[in-house]
Amino acid sequence: xRLISFQHSGRRGIGVxxxxxxxxxxxxxxPQMPTDMRALLGIGKAWQQRVEQAIKGKxxxxxxxxIAFDPVVIEPHATWAVALNYQAxxxxxxxxxxxxxxxxxxxxxxxxxxLQDLLPPRPPYMKAFDFEGELAVxxxxxxxxxxxxxxxxxxxxxSSYNEGxxxxxxxxxxxxxxxxxxxxxxxxxxxxxxxDEFGDPYKQSVxxxxxxxxxxxxxxxxxxxxxxxxxxxxxxxxxxxPGDVVATGTPxxxxxxxxxxxxxxxxxxxxxxxxxxxxxxxQQP
Amino acid sequence: xRLISFQHSGRRGIGVxxxxxxxxxxxxxxPQMPTDMRALLGIGKAWQQRVEQAIKGKxxxxxxxxIAFDPVVIEPHATWAVALNYQAxxxxxxxxxxxxxxxxxxxxxxxxxxLQDLLPPRPPYMKAFDFEGELAVxxxxxxxxxxxxxxxxxxxxxSSYNEGxxxxxxxxxxxxxxxxxxxxxxxxxxxxxxxDEFGDPYKQSVxxxxxxxxxxxxxxxxxxxxxxxxxxxxxxxxxxxPGDVVATGTPxxxxxxxxxxxxxxxxxxxxxxxxxxxxxxxQQP
Numbered sequence: 001x002r003l004i005s006f007q008h009s010g011r012r013g014i015g016v017x018x019x020x021x022x023x024x025x026x027x028x029x030x031p032q033m034p035t036d037m038r039a040l041l042g043i044g045k046a047w048q049q050r051v052e053q054a055i056k057g058k059x060x061x062x063x064x065x066x067i068a069f070d071p072v073v074i075e076p077h078a079t080w081a082v083a084l085n086y087q088a089x090x091x092x093x094x095x096x097x098x099x100x101x102x103x104x105x106x107x108x109x110x111x112x113x114x115l116q117d118l119l120p121p122r123p124p125y126m127k128a129f130d131f132e133g134e135l136a137v138x139x140x141x142x143x144x145x146x147x148x149x150x151x152x153x154x155x156x157x158x159s160s161y162n163e164g165x166x167x168x169x170x171x172x173x174x175x176x177x178x179x180x181x182x183x184x185x186x187x188x189x190x191x192x193x194x195x196d197e198f199g200d201p202y203k204q205s206v207x208x209x210x211x212x213x214x215x216x217x218x219x220x221x222x223x224x225x226x227x228x229x230x231x232x233x234x235x236x237x238x239x240x241x242p243g244d245v246v247a248t249g250t251p252x253x254x255x256x257x258x259x260x261x262x263x264x265x266x267x268x269x270x271x272x273x274x275x276x277x278x279x280x281x282x283q284q285p
Numbered sequence: 286x287r288l289i290s291f292q293h294s295g296r297r298g299i300g301v302x303x304x305x306x307x308x309x310x311x312x313x314x315x316p317q318m319p320t321d322m323r324a325l326l327g328i329g330k331a332w333q334q335r336v337e338q339a340i341k342g343k344x345x346x347x348x349x350x351x352i353a354f355d356p357v358v359i360e361p362h363a364t365w366a367v368a369l370n371y372q373a374x375x376x377x378x379x380x381x382x383x384x385x386x387x388x389x390x391x392x393x394x395x396x397x398x399x400l401q402d403l404l405p406p407r408p409p410y411m412k413a414f415d416f417e418g419e420l421a422v423x424x425x426x427x428x429x430x431x432x433x434x435x436x437x438x439x440x441x442x443x444s445s446y447n448e449g450x451x452x453x454x455x456x457x458x459x460x461x462x463x464x465x466x467x468x469x470x471x472x473x474x475x476x477x478x479x480x481d482e483f484g485d486p487y488k489q490s491v492x493x494x495x496x497x498x499x500x501x502x503x504x505x506x507x508x509x510x511x512x513x514x515x516x517x518x519x520x521x522x523x524x525x526x527p528g529d530v531v532a533t534g535t536p537x538x539x540x541x542x543x544x545x546x547x548x549x550x551x552x553x554x555x556x557x558x559x560x561x562x563x564x565x566x567x568q569q570p
Contacts, residue, residue: 077360078392083460095459103462105390107363109523144468169522174380174459175368177388183429183523237454238394238468 001048002191002275003157005037005070005113008062012070014040015062016051017191022060030054037073037192038243041140041156048156048194064190069113071188072159073138073243079106080234081134081163081247083176085224088252101225101233106163106247110181114189117282120263121166121182128167129185129281130259132250133208133216133269135201136161137227138192139244144235151231154240157192158201160269160277161247162208164261187269187279188245198274201227206251207270210261218251220271225249286333287476287560288442290322290355290398293347297355299325300347301336302476307345315339322358322477323528326425326441333441333479349475354398356473357444358423358528364391365519366419366448366465366532370509373537386510386518391448391532395466399474402567405548406451406467413452414470414566415544417535418493418501418554420486421446422512423477424529429520436516439525442477443486445554445562446532447493449546472554472564473530483559486512491536492555495546503536505556510534 002017008025013035015023027035033054034040040047083102084090090097112118120129140156164186170179198204201220208216225233230246253259261267261281270276287302293310298320300308312320318339319325325332368387369375375382397403405414425441449471455464483489486505493501510518515531538544546552546566555561 075362077394078466080462098458100457102458102460104460105392105462105466107390107523109362109526166522172385173383173387175387175389176460177365177390178519178522181363181390181522234463237451237463237466238392241394 001194004191005072005074006067007070008067016055018060021064023062024055024058025061028061029058041242045141069115069189071111071113072192073245075108076243076245077241079245081106082230082249085249086222086251089250092252101230104176104180107181109183111186111188112184114277118279119184120281120284122284125166125168129261130165130167131208131261131267132163133206134161134163134247134250135206135220135271137246139240140242142239142241144239146232146235148228148232151228155195157194158198158274159192160271162187162269163247187277189277190275193274204272209268210265215253215257216251286479289476290357290359291352292355293352301340303345306349308347309340309343310346313346314343326527330426354400354474356396356398357477358530360393361528361530362526364530366391367515367534370534371507371536374535377537386515389461389465392466394468396471396473397469399562403564404469405566405569407569410451410453414546415450415452416493416546416552417448418491419446419448419532419535420491420505420556422531424525425527427524427526429524431517431520433513433517436513440480442479443483443559444477445556447472447554448532472562474562475560478559489557494553495550500538500542501536
């Protein structure tokens with residue numbers, strides 16, 4: 001099952017895809033159910049079954065051309081992103097890494113949905129306004145002290161993520177802080193795909209293209225700290241919440257390429273077997 | 286004016302203090318107004334005037350002994366905290382600092398309200414479960430590219446903050462990430478005091494006591510990156526949102542003391558002229 005967060009005529013809702021372009025509006029199919037992804041996942045482990053029952057026998061309400069995509073989860077309790085999680089990316093940054101996943105946080109205003117324009121920083125910082133193609137994991141079942149072997153049972157679904165970064169600010173000091181949180185500098189979508197449909201993430205790859213030219217291609221099995229380890233580690237600190245997002249790290253650039261984005265570029269992050277997240281880099285207003 | 290976020294009989298609300306112990310329940314005085322601090326600040330610049338009108342001539346509804354305190358803002362869009370912002374604290378950490386404020390983020394589940402128990406980490410990490418007494422700034426008026434001389438006009442109010450930290454995790458790598466986000470490891474309160482009542486923050490001090498023994502005492506004028514600079518810097522990256530919180534950094538410990546907290550300790554963070562935030566360190570369940 002693939003679910004989207006969307007806006008239509010000023011109203012927000014959740015859609016269930018019936019094809020690559022059409023979807024059922026969950027709030028029409030099931031008016032009593034939450035219209036926000038985080039709240040939907042918060043109803044508990046039967047959320048997927050309840051959605052499946054609600055849409056059974058229903059026809060699509062809209063085409064994706066009728067709506068605007070929101071980020072898959074609009075305002076998660078937390079969005080964690082992990083640095084230096086692929087060998088080639090670690091090497092291109094020149095930074096040291098430890099055995100632990102190196103986590104930082106992103107705020108909701110830093111992320112847009114599929115097909116929404118990215119907002120670039122002011123001109124001096126365009127020298128290194130960088131994409132980072134990643135697999136995003138969305139938590140369903142809450143938990144603390146989760147063992148690695150149980151971790152994937154806490155995943156509600158997967159998505160594509162562009163963890164866009166303003167390098168000059170990222171390098172102001174030790175914390176990546178503000179450089180990872182520029183307004184509308186990243187994106188998240190197009191949809192959440194449930195684990196039963198996505199299957200084994202380590203059989204898939206992340207591919208990033210800018211204006212059709214491939215810039216990143218790497219198997220997700222090359223993650224240094226695997227998804228299970230990332231979830232287990234975070235759960236040592238706090239109870240993971242439904243709708244929490246983990247952006248699992250970006251691989252290195254392909255030889256001879258870089259990660260820079262420029263005004264007007266069209267950036268696509270594809271997770272094979274899942275879908276393509278596409279955004280244009282707009283103009284700073 | 287002093288405002289609290291509270292719970293009473295399973296209901297959440299905003300209170301306006303009429304003394305140090307009694308308050309008016311805003312949802313009784315003005316049922317049409319938001320019952321959440323972030324939403325209240327989001328109604329725009331007239332929020333304070335509207336609250337003042339709503340409570341005019343009203344008597345207190347409750348004593349603070351009738352209710353449980355929530356964090357002043359329960360789920361801000363963002364809580365930024367700044368590292369190494371006082372010379373003595375920088376020296377005791379041995380870390381380098383740059384000219385820019387070194388910001389990281391905290392998630393809502395890491396923070397409790399006044400008089401709520403802090404939740405310590407598992408025993409091996411009690412060796413350095415540390416308080417950090419700080420002044421918290423709450424944003425009212427949204428804005429981007431805010432000049433330093435305009436920054437304080439974006440502040441809705443001030444509060445006390447215990448930016449509790451689990452040092453072992455904080456040191457796992459460059460990012461403070463998880464070590465600054467253990468569940469219920471910090472606190473925020475007791476109330477938001479508006480700028481007209483608080484006056485010049487740089488005339489006040491932060492004092493931290495553990496079981497009545499003073500551990501920190503420092504003038505807020507000793508901040509290395511002042512509040513105005515912190516707000517201006519953040520606004521280079523994104524539009525500050527009503528209810529956003531900035532924890533402005535902790536000073537060094539008094540000579541011969543450390544910042545460690547143990548089970549059963551009572552920790553007080555006082556901002557002079559504002560109030561005392563008090564929490565006990567509970568037992569790990």
